[in-house]
Amino acid sequence: MVKVIFLHPDLGIGGAERLVVDAGLALKLKGHQVHFVTSHHDPSHCFSETRDGTLDVTVAGDWLPRSVFGFLFALCAYLRMIFAALYLVFFSNLEPDVVFCDQVSVCVPVLKTFSKAKVLFYCHFPDQLLSKPGGHLKQMYRAPLNWLEETTTGQADVVLVNSKFTSDVFARTFPRLAGITPKVLYPSLNTKFFDTEVALILEEVTGVTLPDDAVVFLSINRYERKKNLGLAILALAHLRKVLDEDTFAKVHLVMAGGYDVRVEENLQHFEELQQLVEENDLQEKVTMLRSPSDEAKLVLLRSCKALIYTPENEHFGIVPLEAMYLGRPVVAVNSGGPTETVLDGQTGFLCPPEAQSFASAMAKIARGKADNLSRNCRERVKKHFSFEAFADQLDACISGLNEN
Numbered sequence: 420m421v422k423v424i425f426l427h428p429d430l431g432i433g434g435a436e437r438l439v440v441d442a443g444l445a446l447k448l449k450g451h452q453v454h455f456v457t458s459h460h461d462p463s464h465c466f467s468e469t470r471d472g473t474l475d476v477t478v479a480g481d482w483l484p485r486s487v488f489g490f491l492f493a494l495c496a497y498l499r500m501i502f503a504a505l506y507l508v509f510f511s512n513l514e515p516d517v518v519f520c521d522q523v524s525v526c527v528p529v530l531k532t533f534s535k536a537k538v539l540f541y542c543h544f545p546d547q548l549l550s551k552p553g554g555h556l557k558q559m560y561r562a563p564l565n566w567l568e569e570t571t572t573g574q575a576d577v578v579l580v581n582s583k584f585t586s587d588v589f590a591r592t593f594p595r596l597a598g599i600t601p602k603v604l605y606p607s608l609n610t611k612f613f614d615t616e617v618a619l620i621l622e623e624v625t626g627v628t629l630p631d632d633a634v635v636f637l638s639i640n641r642y643e644r645k646k647n648l649g650l651a652i653l654a655l656a657h658l659r660k661v662l663d664e665d666t667f668a669k670v671h672l673v674m675a676g677g678y679d680v681r682v683e684e685n686l687q688h689f690e691e692l693q694q695l696v697e698e699n700d701l702q703e704k705v706t707m708l709r710s711p712s713d714e715a716k717l718v719l720l721r722s723c724k725a726l727i728y729t730p731e732n733e734h735f736g737i738v739p740l741e742a743m744y745l746g747r748p749v750v751a752v753n754s755g756g757p758t759e760t761v762l763d764g765q766t767g768f769l770c771p772p773e774a775q776s777f778a779s780a781m782a783k784i785a786r787g788k789a790d791n792l793s794r795n796c797r798e799r800v801k802k803h804f805s806f807e808a809f810a811d812q813l814d815a816c817i818s819g820l821n822e823n
Contacts, residue, residue: 432710
């Protein structure tokens with residue numbers, strides 16, 4: 420048994436959080452002792468496993484600011500992660516054998532200097548690429564942080580990435596780490612949850628009554644501008660021009676996204692999308708949900724005809740796997756992680772990030788010309804992204820670290 424501590428900056432709801440939660444569950448399944456240390460955990464805005472006690476969570480440093488007057492988010496995140504690492508080492512009495520940290524690498528030298536634990540760093544995507552470059556002032560602010568990210572990432576005992584796409588980006592972004600070849604550990608699904616029965620029905624989740632033959636398209640992503648959610652709305656507007664009136668009458672778009680009241684962008688972008696819906700006269704065709712529960716999300720995935728996945732150059736994207744496991748084809752942008760999970764023409768459609776292209780794929784689905792894709796979806800996930808394979812690979816990595 421290895422004692423593994425997950426050090427994560429904000430244990431809310433998102434793809435990165437889903438991965439570390441699944442990693443914790445996988446290691447518990449393999450008989451390891453698992454505990455999470457994080458700078459923020461809100462029981463009303465988290466995955467059920469961290470709320471119901473399945474995974475133990477300790478919060479350290481939530482009193483530290485997330486920004487300074489709406490600026491310096493990255494610097495504050497680095498300071499919060501350093502504090503969490505110092506808490507783990509000096510005040511927690513957890514005494515880990517291995518620390519699994521992700522997103523923010525600045526804590527790595529703290530762990531390497533003051534503890535005997537081996538450190539695994541999981542790179543979802545280089546932090547310096549998660550925001551726009553900005554002007555000269557921002558570039559001056561980011562320069563030392565970017566140098567620090569590259570330096571501290573290289574100090575981890577092993578580096579994992581979530582896709583071949585991210586591995587290529589890692590190599591281009593961190594040229595001083597040319598001697599490090601990250602290992603690819605694809606995110607997976609805890610498929611037991613997706614096989615469970617849920618008492619909820621679609622009408623209870625959406626608050627909208629739809630006909631039994633409704634063609635529901637579903638978008639699941641955080642309400643962030645980089646997720647390109649407006650593309651789904653514009654595609655729906657274009658779909659109205661492509662389909663006949665009777666077929667379009669059956670179509671409905673449900674947008675379900677992570678929504679954190681502490682994040683100003685979530686609030687602003689939700690309103691922007693509502694405005695876009697109104698501008699295209701789609702109020703009766705679009706339902707927008709904020710931070711649905713795991714059970715509600717499962718109902719949505721089972722009830723939809725297809726998933727609409729709009730981010731460009733997405734690092735990996737766990738939601739397409741969730742949809743495909745439930746037999747739902749995916750319409751996604753033809754870049755980034757989805758090109759490694761979605762097979763164009765077999766488990767969905769990979770399209771340029773244009774409303775016309777998305778609408779063309781959605782039209783095939785609405786007309787029933789893509790029903791055969793559903794049969795391929797579940798098998799692809801089970802064969803290439805199974806939870807068992809994920810658990811075995813992570814267990815071997817953790818056990819190997821502890822032995823060295």
